[in-house]
Amino acid sequence: xxxxxxxxxxxxxxxxxxxxxxxxxxxxxxxxxxxxxxxxxxxxxxxxxxxxxxxxxxxxxxxxxxxxxxxxxxxxxxxxxxxxxxxxxxxxxxxxxxxxxxxxxxxxxxxxxxxxxxxxxxxxxxxxxxxxxxxxxxxxxxxxxxxxxxxxxxxxxxxxxxxxxxxxxxxxxxxxxxxxxxxxxxxxxxxxxxxxxxxxxxxxxxxxxxxxxxxxxxxxxxxxxxxxxxxxxxxxxxxxxxxxxxxxxxxxxxxxxxxxxxxxxxxxxxxxxxxxxxxxxxxxxxxxxxxxxxxxxxxxxxxxxxxxxxxxxxxxxxxxxxxxxxxxxxxxxxxxxxxxxxxxxxxxxxxxxxxxxx
Amino acid sequence: xxxxxxxxxxxxxxxxxxxxxxxxxxxxxxxxxxxxxxxxxxxxxxxxxxxxxxxxxxxxxxxxxxxxxxxxxxxxxxxxxxxxxxxxxxxxxxxxxxxxxxxxxxxxxxxxxxxxxxxxxxxxxxxxxxxxxxxxxxxxxxxxxxxxxxxxxxxxxxxxxxxxxxxxxxxxxxxxxxxxxxxxxxxxxxxxxxxxxxxxxxxxxxxxxxxxxxxxxxxxxxxxxxxxxxxxxxxxxxxxxxxxxxxxxxxxxxxxxxxxxxxxxxxxxxxxxxxxxxxxxxxxxxxxxxxxxxxxxxxxxxxxxxxxxxxxxxxxxxxxxxxxxxx
Numbered sequence: 001x002x003x004x005x006x007x008x009x010x011x012x013x014x015x016x017x018x019x020x021x022x023x024x025x026x027x028x029x030x031x032x033x034x035x036x037x038x039x040x041x042x043x044x045x046x047x048x049x050x051x052x053x054x055x056x057x058x059x060x061x062x063x064x065x066x067x068x069x070x071x072x073x074x075x076x077x078x079x080x081x082x083x084x085x086x087x088x089x090x091x092x093x094x095x096x097x098x099x100x101x102x103x104x105x106x107x108x109x110x111x112x113x114x115x116x117x118x119x120x121x122x123x124x125x126x127x128x129x130x131x132x133x134x135x136x137x138x139x140x141x142x143x144x145x146x147x148x149x150x151x152x153x154x155x156x157x158x159x160x161x162x163x164x165x166x167x168x169x170x171x172x173x174x175x176x177x178x179x180x181x182x183x184x185x186x187x188x189x190x191x192x193x194x195x196x197x198x199x200x201x202x203x204x205x206x207x208x209x210x211x212x213x214x215x216x217x218x219x220x221x222x223x224x225x226x227x228x229x230x231x232x233x234x235x236x237x238x239x240x241x242x243x244x245x246x247x248x249x250x251x252x253x254x255x256x257x258x259x260x261x262x263x264x265x266x267x268x269x270x271x272x273x274x275x276x277x278x279x280x281x282x283x284x285x286x287x288x289x290x291x292x293x294x295x296x297x298x299x300x301x302x303x304x305x306x307x308x309x310x311x312x313x314x315x316x317x318x319x320x321x322x323x324x325x326x327x328x329x330x331x332x333x334x335x336x337x338x339x340x341x342x343x344x345x346x347x348x349x350x351x352x353x354x355x356x357x358x
Numbered sequence: 359x360x361x362x363x364x365x366x367x368x369x370x371x372x373x374x375x376x377x378x379x380x381x382x383x384x385x386x387x388x389x390x391x392x393x394x395x396x397x398x399x400x401x402x403x404x405x406x407x408x409x410x411x412x413x414x415x416x417x418x419x420x421x422x423x424x425x426x427x428x429x430x431x432x433x434x435x436x437x438x439x440x441x442x443x444x445x446x447x448x449x450x451x452x453x454x455x456x457x458x459x460x461x462x463x464x465x466x467x468x469x470x471x472x473x474x475x476x477x478x479x480x481x482x483x484x485x486x487x488x489x490x491x492x493x494x495x496x497x498x499x500x501x502x503x504x505x506x507x508x509x510x511x512x513x514x515x516x517x518x519x520x521x522x523x524x525x526x527x528x529x530x531x532x533x534x535x536x537x538x539x540x541x542x543x544x545x546x547x548x549x550x551x552x553x554x555x556x557x558x559x560x561x562x563x564x565x566x567x568x569x570x571x572x573x574x575x576x577x578x579x580x581x582x583x584x585x586x587x588x589x590x591x592x593x594x595x596x597x598x599x600x601x602x603x604x605x606x607x608x609x610x611x612x613x614x615x616x617x618x619x620x621x622x623x624x625x626x627x628x629x630x631x632x633x634x635x636x637x638x639x640x641x642x643x644x645x646x647x648x649x650x651x652x653x654x655x656x657x658x659x660x661x662x663x664x665x666x667x668x669x670x671x672x673x674x675x676x677x678x679x680x681x682x683x684x685x
Contacts, residue, residue, distance in 0.1 A: 002679050003679035004624065004626075004677065004678050004679030004680075005624075005626040005627075005630075005677070005679065006676070006679060039637075043673060043676070046676050047672060047673075047676050047682075050675065050676045050679055050680070050681060050682075051681045051682060051683060051684075052681070053681075054675070054676075054679045054680045054681040055679060055680050055681065056657070056680055056681045056684045057681035057684060058684070120679070121679075122623075122624055122625075122626055124626075263681070263684040264684075266658075267684065272658065272659070272662060273659075275658035275659070276655070276656035276657065276658045276659050279657070279658070280655070280656075
């Protein structure tokens with residue numbers, strides 16, 4: 001789902017609270033009116049959403065659990081899509097209720113629930129979104145350079161303080177049975193960091209009724225194969241390719257992030273001049289521009305060994321970490337042949353002595 | 359005619375001549391504006407053109423004392439005179455075209471410095487182009503009627519030539535001055551220098567234009583696309599130059615096709631730019647179209663090369679649905 005051409009139509013907020021000491025839930029406080037944002041405020045809001053959901057973002061397309069139960073988030077979204085303003089205000093409360101129910105753990109903080117609808121994509125699709133934003137504190141200065149301390153700011157730049165779920169509708173009329181016709185995209189920085197405790201799942205699973213897509217293994221393999229192809233095709237010295245491939249192996253095998261993302265790999269390992277070409281190359285292979293779940297089960301054996309191959313069946317193999325730590329590969333100019341042309345040779349330095357021969 | 363009768367007739371005719379002179383100025387200026395669009399004649403002409411009626415004394419002197427005319431009143435063609443002053447010699451042609459293309463009058467060239475220089479190549483003297491334009495048919499201007507045949511003299515010169523003529527007019531060509539050979543030679547030396555200076559001026563303009571040419575060409579092309587697709591009038595500012603400088607290496611021969619193809623694929627962009635253009639000058643620069651297209655194709659590189667602040671580039675990323683801070 002591409003989020004270009006995003007327009008936001010109606011917005012409302014409610015507040016949800018942390019559970020009490022005895023784990024009893026606290027009722028949310030409901031907003032009673034649609035928000036009336038200025039043009040600047042709306043631009044800011046759209047920018048927050050795009051930074052989280054746009055291409056090169058950390059959001060992930062997720063599968064919607066089927067069959068849907070009547071009280072599920074998708075059901076609420078579907079009603080909101082066709083609701084008039086009065087019904088929008090009332091129905092949006094159910095998101096706040098559902099989130100309160102889903103936040104069973106006592107250490108999950110409260111926050112502001114933003115419910116909105118609008119359109120996105122080209123061609124445009126209806127979208128219904130819900131944001132949980134934790135509040136944070138900040139200072140504000142006045143014209144006279146006095147200072148105010150504010151405790152209820154939200155949607156600030158700290159990305160781990162908010163999570164977003166957007167349901168988009170493919171526009172078929174009459175509407176088919178749920179969840180057909182709908183797609184879900186979720187932004188939750190907990191998904192992309194290394195902790196995988198239950199706290200990460202409350203938002204996308206219990207609250208939104210989504211699940212990690214099943215195509216993780218396939219997509220991870222596609223990421224591995226296509227990125228390798230890209231690196232090998234680059235017009236750079238072989239040493240640089242070796243380094244980039246080391247980066248790829250590190251990213252897949254050693255990095256503990258549970259997702260695979262073009263932007264993350266590109267940011268960490270690719271020089272500026274290659275970033276756009278890489279992005280465009282992968283998009284042409286139909287690889288998603290945001291995050292996919294990491295699943296290396298299909299490429300486990302390939303990841304086990306790095307391999308350099310030469311003519312006449314000469315090979316050097318090593319596990320990726322040993323390759324990175326102990327092997328240095330350099331291109332050198334070889335002895336000129338009869339035609340006076342110097343061929344390209346490779347010097348391999350292994351930081352160890354020969355342990356065993358056969 | 360006696361001198362008194364002469365002056366009487368002149369007094370009666372003066373309003374008509376004045377109107378005729380103003381009419382000539384207005385007409386030539388309008389044609390010039392069209393020819394040099396989008397530049398404006400106000401800036402192109404170095405001295406505001408105005409019409410000048412011949413003074414009584416000088417008129418009488420010319421009619422009765424200085425030369426012999428068969429019909430002095432009508433033969434003297436500079437009863438009203440108009441002067442157009444331009445910067446470079448090669449601009450004079452533009453004024454000439456404006457003069458000769460107008461249908462309201464018959465134009466005849468009275469003096470042509472280039473021809474005079476060809477005939478007397480080693481002489482350095484007054485240089486200008488003079489036309490006499492005569493009203494073609496009785497013409498209504500305001501509530502006056504200009505009689506058919508009414509003449510007006512038009513002088514076209516460069517600002518340097520004008521300086522020379524002002525100097526000599528006030529000095530060696532004043533009636534009571536008996537110009538000595540030394541004075542004349544000194545004046546000639548200055549005119550020779552003026553000619554050389556004009557040539558250097560023209561060279562400078564040409565050399566600058568070679569450097570600036572490709573960028574200006576790009577802006578002109580983008581202006582065309584902008585006007586075609588957006589319903590908003592573009593407004594060139596210094597920002598345009600900054601953006602073009604940053605991205606002109608990305609814009610090749612087919613930049614117009616690429617942009618049009620981009621707009622065809624993403625029609626909502628046209629509307630977005632039009633809306634933003636109403637609020638922000640940045641979006642009224644024609645090169646903003648190029649920026650949108652490049653952000654779509656190469657977001658990372660375009661972000662690197664953006665010459666203004668990130669804050670100004672963010673809305674473009676939002677419109678295209680791309681996260682700004684990643685990748």
